[in-house]
Amino acid sequence: MDVTLGLLPDSPAGDDGGGVPSGGSTTxxxxxxxxxxxxxxxxxxxxxxxxxxxxxxxxxxxxxxxGLSIGGGGGGGLKGxxxxxGGGWSQYAxxxxxxxxxxxxxxxxxxxxxxxxxxxxSVSPTNGNSVxxxxxxxxxxxxxxxxxxNKSPTGNRISVTxxxxxxxxxxxxxxxxxxxxxxxxxxxxxxKVNMDGSLIGRKVDLNAHTSYEMLAQTLEEMFFxxxxxxxxxxxxxxxxxxxxxxxxxxxxxxxxxxxxxxPWQMFLSSVKRLRIMKNSESxxxxxxxxxxxxxxxTDVV
Amino acid sequence: MxxxxxxxxxxxxxxxxxxxxxxxxxxxxxxxxDEVLEPVxxxxxxxxxRSSVSLVxxxxxxxxxxxxxxxxxxxxxxxSPEIVVGRFPKIRSVTLKGKPRxxxxxxxxxxxxxxxxxxxxxxxxxxxxxxxxRLKRMAVSDESLEFLAMxxxxxxxxSLLSCDGFSTDGLKAIATHCRNLAELDIQENGIDDLGGDWxxxxxxxxxxxxxxxxxxxxxxxxxxxxxxxxxxxxSLRVLKVNRTINLDQLQKLLLxxxxxxxxxxxxxxxxxxxxxxxxxxxxxxxxxxxxxxxGLWDTNSLYLPVIYPACASLTFxxxxxxxxxSFELAMLLIHCKxxxxxxxxxxxxxxxxxxxxxxCPLLEELRVFPADPFEQENVxxxxxSGFVAVSRGCPKLHYVLYFCHQMTNAAVATVVQNCPGFxxxxxxxxxxxxPDYVTNEPMDEAFGAVVRTCPNxxxxxxxxxxxxxxxxxxxxxxxxxxxxxVAFAGSSDLxxxxxxxxxxxxxxxxxxxxxxxxxxxxxxxxxxxxxxxxWMSACNLTMNGCRxxxxxxxxxxVEVMKDEDSEDSQAHKVYIYRTVAGxxxxxxxxxxxx
Numbered sequence: 001m002d003v004t005l006g007l008l009p010d011s012p013a014g015d016d017g018g019g020v021p022s023g024g025s026t027t028x029x030x031x032x033x034x035x036x037x038x039x040x041x042x043x044x045x046x047x048x049x050x051x052x053x054x055x056x057x058x059x060x061x062x063x064x065x066x067g068l069s070i071g072g073g074g075g076g077g078l079k080g081x082x083x084x085x086g087g088g089w090s091q092y093a094x095x096x097x098x099x100x101x102x103x104x105x106x107x108x109x110x111x112x113x114x115x116x117x118x119x120x121x122s123v124s125p126t127n128g129n130s131v132x133x134x135x136x137x138x139x140x141x142x143x144x145x146x147x148x149x150n151k152s153p154t155g156n157r158i159s160v161t162x163x164x165x166x167x168x169x170x171x172x173x174x175x176x177x178x179x180x181x182x183x184x185x186x187x188x189x190x191x192k193v194n195m196d197g198s199l200i201g202r203k204v205d206l207n208a209h210t211s212y213e214m215l216a217q218t219l220e221e222m223f224f225x226x227x228x229x230x231x232x233x234x235x236x237x238x239x240x241x242x243x244x245x246x247x248x249x250x251x252x253x254x255x256x257x258x259x260x261x262x263p264w265q266m267f268l269s270s271v272k273r274l275r276i277m278k279n280s281e282s283x284x285x286x287x288x289x290x291x292x293x294x295x296x297x298t299d300v301v
Numbered sequence: 302m303x304x305x306x307x308x309x310x311x312x313x314x315x316x317x318x319x320x321x322x323x324x325x326x327x328x329x330x331x332x333x334x335d336e337v338l339e340p341v342x343x344x345x346x347x348x349x350x351r352s353s354v355s356l357v358x359x360x361x362x363x364x365x366x367x368x369x370x371x372x373x374x375x376x377x378x379x380x381s382p383e384i385v386v387g388r389f390p391k392i393r394s395v396t397l398k399g400k401p402r403x404x405x406x407x408x409x410x411x412x413x414x415x416x417x418x419x420x421x422x423x424x425x426x427x428x429x430x431x432x433x434x435r436l437k438r439m440a441v442s443d444e445s446l447e448f449l450a451m452x453x454x455x456x457x458x459x460s461l462l463s464c465d466g467f468s469t470d471g472l473k474a475i476a477t478h479c480r481n482l483a484e485l486d487i488q489e490n491g492i493d494d495l496g497g498d499w500x501x502x503x504x505x506x507x508x509x510x511x512x513x514x515x516x517x518x519x520x521x522x523x524x525x526x527x528x529x530x531x532x533x534x535x536s537l538r539v540l541k542v543n544r545t546i547n548l549d550q551l552q553k554l555l556l557x558x559x560x561x562x563x564x565x566x567x568x569x570x571x572x573x574x575x576x577x578x579x580x581x582x583x584x585x586x587x588x589x590x591x592x593x594x595x596g597l598w599d600t601n602s603l604y605l606p607v608i609y610p611a612c613a614s615l616t617f618x619x620x621x622x623x624x625x626x627s628f629e630l631a632m633l634l635i636h637c638k639x640x641x642x643x644x645x646x647x648x649x650x651x652x653x654x655x656x657x658x659x660x661c662p663l664l665e666e667l668r669v670f671p672a673d674p675f676e677q678e679n680v681x682x683x684x685x686s687g688f689v690a691v692s693r694g695c696p697k698l699h700y701v702l703y704f705c706h707q708m709t710n711a712a713v714a715t716v717v718q719n720c721p722g723f724x725x726x727x728x729x730x731x732x733x734x735x736p737d738y739v740t741n742e743p744m745d746e747a748f749g750a751v752v753r754t755c756p757n758x759x760x761x762x763x764x765x766x767x768x769x770x771x772x773x774x775x776x777x778x779x780x781x782x783x784x785x786x787v788a789f790a791g792s793s794d795l796x797x798x799x800x801x802x803x804x805x806x807x808x809x810x811x812x813x814x815x816x817x818x819x820x821x822x823x824x825x826x827x828x829x830x831x832x833x834x835x836w837m838s839a840c841n842l843t844m845n846g847c848r849x850x851x852x853x854x855x856x857x858x859v860e861v862m863k864d865e866d867s868e869d870s871q872a873h874k875v876y877i878y879r880t881v882a883g884x885x886x887x888x889x890x891x892x893x894x895x
Contacts, residue, residue: 131733131814132406132407132408133403133406133407133408133813134406134731134733134788135671135674135675135704135729135731136405136406136729136786136788137406137670137671137674137704138405138406138463138489201814201839
């Protein structure tokens with residue numbers, strides 16, 4: 001193949017090989033010179049393989065074709081300016097990947113290109129929200145209007161609360177005394193979580209959860225990559241014994257117990273740390289709960 | 302001053318100086334009389350050079366200490382205020398840094414320390430004519446600010462960066478009593494904003510202000526008073542207002558102060574258009590000396606073009622408060638050919654960064670901040686391709702801070718090949734333990750490429766999935782590395798051992814959540830005295846390991862911060878630093894010095 005150009009996923013309207021999305025504003029021109037071909041072909045192939053599962057069906061969704069020069073999402077006038085500006089940044093041609101469209105489809109510019117849903121899997125991030133002080137963004141460079149305290153899931157509360165603790169002292173003028181009281185009451189309660197086989201230990205805020213189910217889901221998000229978001233609705237695999245791991249905790253007396261047997265509040269008052277244990281090692285659990293665990297396993301079978 | 306008197310003065314050392322070099326018995330063989338030496342040495346400003354000078358011989362040590370006007374203390378606990386004032390009798394300017402850097406990310410509990418008050422009370426007696434005080438990560442109370450305002454009649458410049466514990470009442474005291482104030486620079490602090498009336502406390506007679514930065518405060522100030530202040534301070538060169546200042550008000554201020562070199566705007570949009578945008582654009586055009594623009598809150602394509610006339614000579618553009626999209630940034634950058642430093646939010650995306658590469662060939666520093674750092678779903682942001690695009694167009698790039706969600710080893714290798722002059726390379730892949738998303742391998746080779754290709758690398762922050770190999774590379778190749786930040790990385794003690802065994806110039810090492818244990822800690826025994834500090838939190842250190850270190854190295858303070866939910870034998874947060882002041886006397890109960 002001589003000149004390989006932009007890689008455009010099929011749009012739902014069934015456009016031809018031109019592949020211009022009806023959104024109109026987000027296609028990018030890619031011109032490759034002949035000597036770049038091989039290298040770029042390889043890059044393209046590797047990106048295809050990571051973005052889409054190998055299989056004729058999915059690859060068939062991709063079409064190669066030309067796209068128009070991007071002028072920006074704002075409108076015709078702006079577009080003209082950029083192009084007239086001596087080539088500007090469109091001269092730095094590069095290969096389109098599904099990421100470009102994925103990125104734009106998330107932003108405000110309109111785009112009706114459809115991405116095969118498997119594309120989102122390979123780049124789904126591990127949930128890092130329960131980790132204090134991560135990402136390492138200092139107070140100054142966090143815009144109050146963009147940091148989403150309200151919309152973050154409850155599992156985030158610890159890090160957001162702590163982050164906004166200092167931040168809120170500038171943002172919220174009158175609430176300082178409340179803020180300070182709240183923090184010193186230690187309404188958040190984080191415990192460490194370790195998983196067998198994983199070197200990275202994490203922390204989770206127990207007070208941000210109201211049930212075992214919720215806690216287990218947070219932990220699953222943290223330690224196991226989600227295949228798709230629809231699975232979250234089902235009951236947690238950690239708790240019902242279908243996973244190869246069991247969720248255990250260490251209580252005040254230092255005993256290792258299975259999570260889920262005592263009422264939630266009682267659990268909260270006695271838990272010291274959590275451990276996601278391999279099923280094969282669950283024999284070491286305290287005898288009192290060994291029984292109920294075995295009972296449960298036979299029930300499942 | 303009698304020459305003999307000075308030569309026999311007792312030597313008190315501030316740094317860990319080799320005793321053989323400066324001995325009390327040395328005979329005065331120096332051919333230069335002090336009258337010659339002191340004026341010559343007074344031309345030396347770098348504190349590192351001055352430290353070297355003081356090690357030459359006793360005469361030079363004395364001449365240096367008498368001629369020093371500015372003292373820089375990188376760790377307020379490494380030395381006591383008494384020692385400082387004992388050594389340097391004629392200081393006019395003090396810079397003090399306190400808490401470990403990870404306190405910016407809430408890893409250090411409140412009330413940890415670094416209170417400036419004990420310093421101020423000593424400084425007031427020794428340096429009544431102190432003019433400048435620059436504090437970073439110190440605990441500053443309103444009482445301290447009042448004390449400062451009342452006890453230093455010549456006081457001119459106050460700079461507070463990432464400090465906390467004070468309110469706008471403290472600023473009132475400064476504004477009211479410092480008759481010669483030239484600089485008031487308040488940045489990123491945990492401040493109690495009780496109102497904007499502090500600004501009105503500047504007396505009508507104050508005309509000396511050169512720097513005024515209150516961008517991080519939120520309360521509205523009295524605009525009339527601000528305008529009058531700006532009008533009468535003809536030497537004002539830096540003005541950074543806060544968000545409450547609107548475009549109309551900004552226009553008025555700019556007309557009063559066309560001589561500004563650094564401008565921080567307020568809110569850069571308006572709902573009701575009261576004045577044509579063209580007017581403001583013309584005003585910007587008349588500000589011929591502008592080198593820096595920041596602020597620009599909430600700006601958009603309608604208002605951003607207002608600053609275009611001022612962009613040609615801009616060297617620093619701070620857009621970290623403006624959530625621009627790629628085309629908005631591109632349109633702006635077309636006018637910014639002289640730009641050397643650029644800070645943006647990742648809303649500009651890879652395409653915005655391509656514009657950077659196209660239009661800013663002189664760029665030396667780029668910082669890309671995440672607009673939504675805690676958002677996990679549907680995040681756009683920037684990727685490796687934006688990074689590569691900048692490196693292609695900006696060969697002079699030597700400082701980068703880059704927050705992203707994905708990266709590849711190949712991209713980083715390309716970037717450093719394009720820009721081998723990196724001095725500061727801080728890459729933050731926000732997803733923990735994220736490998737190269739294309740090859741699924743660890744990111745070891747990326748940082749290996751960085752340390753191999755960039756001989757001038759002074760500062761490095763690593764992220765992503767990393768094994769001990771990364772640290773082997775760092776230890777082996779990063780000969781000039783001074784600051785290293787590590788989080789959630791490494792596979793075993795070996796990682797830390799590699800770093801401590803290499804990196805001859807390492808000064809600051811901060812580590813969190815890595816599997817490094819006592820053996821690794823103790824492998825660096827002899828190195829810690831040549832460093833400013835070491836921070837290790839959520840690693841595998843135990844109290845016993847720390848005790849061994851403390852015992853072997855008496856000139857280090859080995860401090861362990863106890864956490865509620867950690868076991869007694871674990872050392873959850875450890876902060877180790879060299880000091881000549883002995884263990885802290887003001888340590889709170891949760892800080893144990895071993």
